[in-house]
Amino acid sequence: MLQGVFAAVLTPMREDLSVDRAAYAAHCRRLLDEGAHGLAIFGTTGEANSLSVAERVSAWDDLVADGIPADALLPGTGACALPDAVDLARAALDVGAPGVLALPPFYYKGVSDDGLFRFFAELIERVGDDRLRLFLYHIPPMAQVGFTPELIGRLLDAYPGVVAGTKDSAGDAARIERLCREFPDLTVFAGSERFLLDTLRWGGDGCISATCNVTAAQSRRVYDLWAANDPAADAEQASLTEARTFLEGFPPIPALKAIMRARTGDDVWANLRPPLDALADPTALLARVANHGL
């Protein structure tokens, strides 16, 4: 079962914009060492939609070959085109990932719940593998298209066991609480570690967060204190929530890459696939990170 603190892993890229295999494995290893329970690779933070299907599959095959445990991976397999979503989900199963994180098809806007239901029904049936554990990736600020609670309920009823969980990145605590309470069988990850303790207390399962590239250790402390029923969990969460504000006002992916570049001294972190730009001047950001003790 997937539970705990998952980093939405950044993807390091060479100057030619190919994935840097060594830096990627090293970064994943570091996040696990810092305390992340798992690695949500190739989500929004991982620039997944800027990579082809073949690039994503090859990169996660390499990760496992390089010693990152497959059972710690929750690969993003979202795509607008059903055949791409099927190929990605199958490849994730092949590499041994215990679940996949799937965006809704995000090109057409204003689509119906019926249309989205049909997309995921076709996906599940075409993958045709009982091992599939599908996590619904709700991130309306980016995808615009999202999952209503009614749609989640319909999918759970139709494909119990296969529809396994969700990552909720709507930034809405009330929605996360509703999902935890309404769907006890659904694994619920908050899309930010600021909701980590609340989510766990509502019966949810953890967080999958971009900022966990930097806050994995502190997020893990919150989780462990909660798991131990230690009342210090609240203070640790408050401190984590405060620390996480280091990112406010900065574009998240460029800023997080700039921090990794400063930490590792590796210029591979200077590169982003267009349309994303590198941060022009990281001075203010790095000062703020230091001030937060991160």
Next chain:
Amino acid sequence: MLQGVFAAVLTPMREDLSVDRAAYAAHCRRLLDEGAHGLAIFGTTGEANSLSVAERVSAWDDLVADGIPADALLPGTGACALPDAVDLARAALDVGAPGVLALPPFYYKGVSDDGLFRFFAELIERVGDDRLRLFLYHIPPMAQVGFTPELIGRLLDAYPGVVAGTKDSAGDAARIERLCREFPDLTVFAGSERFLLDTLRWGGDGCISATCNVTAAQSRRVYDLWAANDPAADAEQASLTEARTFLEGFPPIPALKAIMRARTGDDVWANLRPPLDALADPTALLARVANHGL
């Protein structure tokens, strides 16, 4: 040079959601016979983003093999991932298309003109073929990400000849007029035939429109009257603009497919890739189409 009336071609699909090769070629042939100068295949109307790269390439290779002239094709080659956009543009050149219609990468929102410039610069340089003629596909209601006039100007300055044109589907006449007047070297297609005559008079080049799947003949009459300096062009445009309202209140792609199904009697037009749904009941739509004499 590309000019005139282009249909944004629907893609007929079998029940298993694969492209129906015979129906696709027949539909393209019919549109050319009705008077379309060209065929914008695999745009928004063609459900392009619901098909994989391989499916799109194979379908347009089949079209040309089935006798549709390659020089009438303006294939959509938009993709969020640079390698996909490169592969699609190369394949379109290989099949002999005189231009390609490229969406901006549309997953990340709020991206900068610098980032989009870099995407298209990388695309052009990676395709590395002097025959490339790039048409910038501006459709903010769907892609959310779009082309500012400043970005279009920067791309034209950096890649004259290669950056060849635009399809403007913002629904804003003033913007189309501005592009026509500000960039005389840019081939400007309005995204709707309701702007056809105005666009031609502003120095633009025509229209690329979903409704031209139904209005190709009448749109062509407007073009021909304009080309002949015939003052009857205004009345014909007014009639076309009025006729085009048949679609109002209906979801465009399902409605257009329902019309093609009624016209051809071929059930292949009942199928759409999810997340799009077929029209539940086309009765009111078909009555309206008949009332408009289409």
